[in-house]
Amino acid sequence: MNNSRKILLNESEKPTHWYNIAADMPNKPQPPLNPKTKQPAGPDDLAPIFPMGLIEQEASAEKYIEIPDQVQEIYNIWRPSPLYRARGLEKALDAPVKIYYKYEGGSPSGSHKPNTAVPQAYYNKQESVKKITTETGAGQWGTALSFACAQFGIECEVYMVRISYDQKPYRKIMMNMFGADVYPSPSDRTQAGRDILAADPDSSGSLGIAISEAIEKAVQDESNKYALGSVLNHVLLHQTIIGQEALKQLEMAGDYPDLIIAPMGGGSNFAGISFPFIGENLTQGKKTRCIAVEPASCPKLTQGEFLYDHGDTAGYTPLLPMYTLGHNFRPAAIHAGGLRYHGASVLCSQLLKDGLMEAVALQQLECFQAGITFARLEGIIPAPEATHAVAQVLREARQAKKEGKEKTILFNMCGHGFVDMQAYEDYFSGKLSDHSFSENELKDGLTEIRALQP
Numbered sequence: 001m002n003n004s005r006k007i008l009l010n011e012s013e014k015p016t017h018w019y020n021i022a023a024d025m026p027n028k029p030q031p032p033l034n035p036k037t038k039q040p041a042g043p044d045d046l047a048p049i050f051p052m053g054l055i056e057q058e059a060s061a062e063k064y065i066e067i068p069d070q071v072q073e074i075y076n077i078w079r080p081s082p083l084y085r086a087r088g089l090e091k092a093l094d095a096p097v098k099i100y101y102k103y104e105g106g107s108p109s110g111s112h113k114p115n116t117a118v119p120q121a122y123y124n125k126q127e128s129v130k131k132i133t134t135e136t137g138a139g140q141w142g143t144a145l146s147f148a149c150a151q152f153g154i155e156c157e158v159y160m161v162r163i164s165y166d167q168k169p170y171r172k173i174m175m176n177m178f179g180a181d182v183y184p185s186p187s188d189r190t191q192a193g194r195d196i197l198a199a200d201p202d203s204s205g206s207l208g209i210a211i212s213e214a215i216e217k218a219v220q221d222e223s224n225k226y227a228l229g230s231v232l233n234h235v236l237l238h239q240t241i242i243g244q245e246a247l248k249q250l251e252m253a254g255d256y257p258d259l260i261i262a263p264m265g266g267g268s269n270f271a272g273i274s275f276p277f278i279g280e281n282l283t284q285g286k287k288t289r290c291i292a293v294e295p296a297s298c299p300k301l302t303q304g305e306f307l308y309d310h311g312d313t314a315g316y317t318p319l320l321p322m323y324t325l326g327h328n329f330r331p332a333a334i335h336a337g338g339l340r341y342h343g344a345s346v347l348c349s350q351l352l353k354d355g356l357m358e359a360v361a362l363q364q365l366e367c368f369q370a371g372i373t374f375a376r377l378e379g380i381i382p383a384p385e386a387t388h389a390v391a392q393v394l395r396e397a398r399q400a401k402k403e404g405k406e407k408t409i410l411f412n413m414c415g416h417g418f419v420d421m422q423a424y425e426d427y428f429s430g431k432l433s434d435h436s437f438s439e440n441e442l443k444d445g446l447t448e449i450r451a452l453q454p
């Protein structure tokens with residue numbers, strides 16, 4: 001009887017390239033715009049904040065991009081990541097489904113984020129960058145970049161959303177451990193931060209504000225650059241290592257997914273697991289459905305609008321064509337901090353617009369319950385973000401049972417929840433509630449964005 005639960009790749013089977021979906025998309029993503037001129041933003045617009053190696057990847061039309069040796073060597077710490085067959089979950093569900101998941105929680109920061117933090121630090125090092133500034137919400141991205149900078153001897157300065165800085169002290173300590181300086185945002189170290197504090201001294205911060213602070217710091221010194229943990233094309237590109245591995249692992253298992261599910265913050269882990277398969281839909285006639293799961297309190301894909309918008313609150317970034325709730329949207333303080341971003345990546349937004357991927361929004365209580373079920377049956381405690389994928393898997397399994405239809409499901413267990421125990425404690429003690437998103441929240445956020453359109 002075949003009862004294996006873990007499918008591993010050998011050294012010789014490791015993917016050597018990232019997959020660039022832009023090469024295969026029927027409608028290419030629209031270009032980012034310079035916010036002043038409303039003309040396409042070129043390399044010169046991005047050069048003050050990113051190294052050229054990454055700017056080239058941002059606009060690349062090449063289908064496969066080779067992973068540098070030095071990056072592979074660091075990936076070897078936790079990659080290839082295991083593909084698990086969720087036999088415990090399958091038995092409990094008693095539905096006609098096979099469930100597989102990639103587990104990214106074995107990385108140094110406990111999530112998929114180091115898959116891009118390492119190459120980003122590498123390309124900065126190639127251009128002799130001394131310090132990288134960044135933002136972090138719940139702390140996952142800040143931890144990943146701190147680790148990556150430590151590997152290359154680059155200084156790291158992190159602006160951490162105030163509410164998380166106060167509520168999640170362990171993430172800050174992890175960043176300090178990897179050598180980073182961490183400041184609560186809004187801070188008095190930047191004009192963007194001071195402006196927010198002047199209007200609201202008790203501001204609990206947001207990702208958009210923290211991004212503004214980090215960019216402002218980076219452009220003040222030529223030897224400094226900025227790094228973003230999601231949303232941009234090069235970030236999604238690096239994450240495709242997940243799906244590239246999964247393609248080979250599923251082949252070893254003799255299976256192919258009908259359905260791929262991943263949580264959606266800015267879109268990088270969703271892209272990471274699904275883009276290589278969407279590529280096969282586009283070029284080989286496969287028909288895998290790919291579903292991004294967002295929180296009901298921050299539903300950019302299901303309730304936002306496809307518009308040009310800034311990636312940050314102060315409006316320092318180029319305008320990006322994306323599904324957005326508006327860059328001043330303040331999501332409710334749900335526990336899946338990594339999903340509280342106002343917009344979706346340009347690549348995901350274009351794919352959704354063209355009907356090449358799908359999206360659903362779920363409430364947090366259903367997700368926490370699913371996460372606990374998963375922990376008991378599979379032995380992995382998911383990050384609150386990752387529970388969104390599990391909840392949708394449970395829905396799909398029930399649906400399959402009702403319809404009597406067989407399905408093979410692949411999902412991304414994009415991080416562990418070891419540093420999120422307070423969230424689970426709040427759930428157990430009944431302190432969490434669902435958030436009903438109001439039409440008014442949306443209208444206010446989008447009105448000002450309409451004025452930015454070219």
Ligand SMILES: *Cc1c(COP(=O)(O)O)cnc(C)c1O
Pocket residue numbers: 111112113140141229230231263264265266267268269270338339383385386414415416
């Ligand atoms: C950052 C993060 C996310 C959301 O970001 P994406 O860019 O959509 O991947 C989801 N899960 C975890 C564990 C994260 O750290």
